[in-house]
Amino acid sequence: MKPLDLQLVPPERPMASIDRPMIIAGPCAAETEEQVMATAIALDAIPAVTVFRAGIWKPRTRPGAFEGVGTVGLKWLARVRRETRLLVAVEVANAQHVEEALAHGIDVQWIGARTTANPFSVQEIADALRGVPATVLVKNPISPDLSLWIGALERVNRAGIGSLLAVHRGFSMGETNGYRNSPHWQIPIQLRRLAPTLPVLCDPSHISGDRRLLPEVAQRAMDLDMAGLMIETHVTPEAAWSDASQQITPDALVALLAALVLRRPSSQDPQFADRLELLRRRIDRLDADLLQTLAERMAVVRKIGEIKAENSVTPLQLERWNAVVESRLLLGKQSDLGEDFVLAIFQAIHEEALRTQTGLEGQARSNRVDATPAIEVRVASNGTT
Numbered sequence: 001m002k003p004l005d006l007q008l009v010p011p012e013r014p015m016a017s018i019d020r021p022m023i024i025a026g027p028c029a030a031e032t033e034e035q036v037m038a039t040a041i042a043l044d045a046i047p048a049v050t051v052f053r054a055g056i057w058k059p060r061t062r063p064g065a066f067e068g069v070g071t072v073g074l075k076w077l078a079r080v081r082r083e084t085r086l087l088v089a090v091e092v093a094n095a096q097h098v099e100e101a102l103a104h105g106i107d108v109q110w111i112g113a114r115t116t117a118n119p120f121s122v123q124e125i126a127d128a129l130r131g132v133p134a135t136v137l138v139k140n141p142i143s144p145d146l147s148l149w150i151g152a153l154e155r156v157n158r159a160g161i162g163s164l165l166a167v168h169r170g171f172s173m174g175e176t177n178g179y180r181n182s183p184h185w186q187i188p189i190q191l192r193r194l195a196p197t198l199p200v201l202c203d204p205s206h207i208s209g210d211r212r213l214l215p216e217v218a219q220r221a222m223d224l225d226m227a228g229l230m231i232e233t234h235v236t237p238e239a240a241w242s243d244a245s246q247q248i249t250p251d252a253l254v255a256l257l258a259a260l261v262l263r264r265p266s267s268q269d270p271q272f273a274d275r276l277e278l279l280r281r282r283i284d285r286l287d288a289d290l291l292q293t294l295a296e297r298m299a300v301v302r303k304i305g306e307i308k309a310e311n312s313v314t315p316l317q318l319e320r321w322n323a324v325v326e327s328r329l330l331l332g333k334q335s336d337l338g339e340d341f342v343l344a345i346f347q348a349i350h351e352e353a354l355r356t357q358t359g360l361e362g363q364a365r366s367n368r369v370d371a372t373p374a375i376e377v378r379v380a381s382n383g384t385t
């Protein structure tokens with residue numbers, strides 16, 4: 001795929017000129033004016049924090065949960081803006097939210113995961129932002145669908161706004177290895193590959209769902225050289241009206257930021273460059289071998305597919321596949337390779353093997369005169385099969 005045509009972040013915008021990770025912090029939701037001001041004042045004292053976030057319209061999974069204070073919260077955010085050095089950010093989900101946020105001088109608007117998933121809503125928001133030099137963050141959609149995320153970014157970008165940034169908040173999956181939203185780090189990495197000038201921040205709070213996981217997720221984001229962090233922060237997290245388990249106090253945020261190890265994306269040291277180059281050449285050779293081996297394996301798979309097709313045997317052979325998986329996991333373990341990693345590789349290989357053999361089966365069927373008829377469905381007289 002060629003790089004995306006996203007005209008991003010004019011350099012004169014303050015949000016764009018970041019040589020350190022941008023830190024956005026604030027409560028999941030604005031609850032009262034006192035809670036908003038107390039949190040904002042505490043965050044104002046942390047130099048690394050530049051943007052104060054608070055949701056006022058909260059999309060909730062089920063009705064009856066706290067759905068946000070609504071428009072009155074914008075007045076509280078405007079007060080934060082007046083009384084601290086922080087920029088203020090709010091989530092918008094429709095054109096009316098955008099207009100009200102703009103009318104109250106809100107600096108940053110973010111599009112949440114549920115909204116990003118709906119192109120109608122994103123277009124409505126983009127239309128409301130047309131020609132306004134606003135800063136907009138687009139969170140990833142709930143499902144691990146990169147095209148949907150890119151589509152939302154493109155819609156907002158085409159509106160000709162001021163600055164555009166993306167936020168990785170993880171993906172809602174059945175199984176999440178203890179995360180509230182599975183990170184699927186390869187998706188934001190792929191986004192950055194396609195849109196190299198787009199700053200992509202990470203929201204460790206929504207990935208973790210549990211404040212105990214925050215430091216490791218935030219560190220992972222920094223190790224991936226992401227442009228910043230959005231971390232839910234509340235003066236009394238345990239009493240929060242929403243997302244209580246994932247919010248941290250401003251003091252805990254100070255500790256988290258202090259413990260982060262920030263590394264450079266590159267080094268000028270010529271010795272480092274030489275060693276890296278040498279090792280990378282070895283990787284290049286190994287990858288070429290890997291691909292060669294894969295191609296040879298696929299050629300054998302194809303041969304097996306041909307004899308299966310001639311004998312009308314199904315591509316999937318569960319017993320054999322089971323034996324392959326067991327033996328490769330064991331081999332992998334002996335070489336210190338993680339089980340999940342080895343399984344994922346062999347599942348991808350098997351998927352491709354089946355795809356190859358399925359095509360052959362179709363061809364053989366249409367060439368054969370004595371082909372077994374396609375599944376016969378007999379309709380019983382009472383209408384059931």
Ligand SMILES: C=C(O[C@@H]1C=C(C(=O)O)C=C[C@H]1O)C(=O)O
Pocket residue numbers: 301304315316317318320321324349350353354357
């Ligand atoms: C190659 C075969 O076909 C399929 C692919 C397999 C593989 O890639 O190892 C294993 C079993 C089958 O589901 C085979 O039957 O051996």
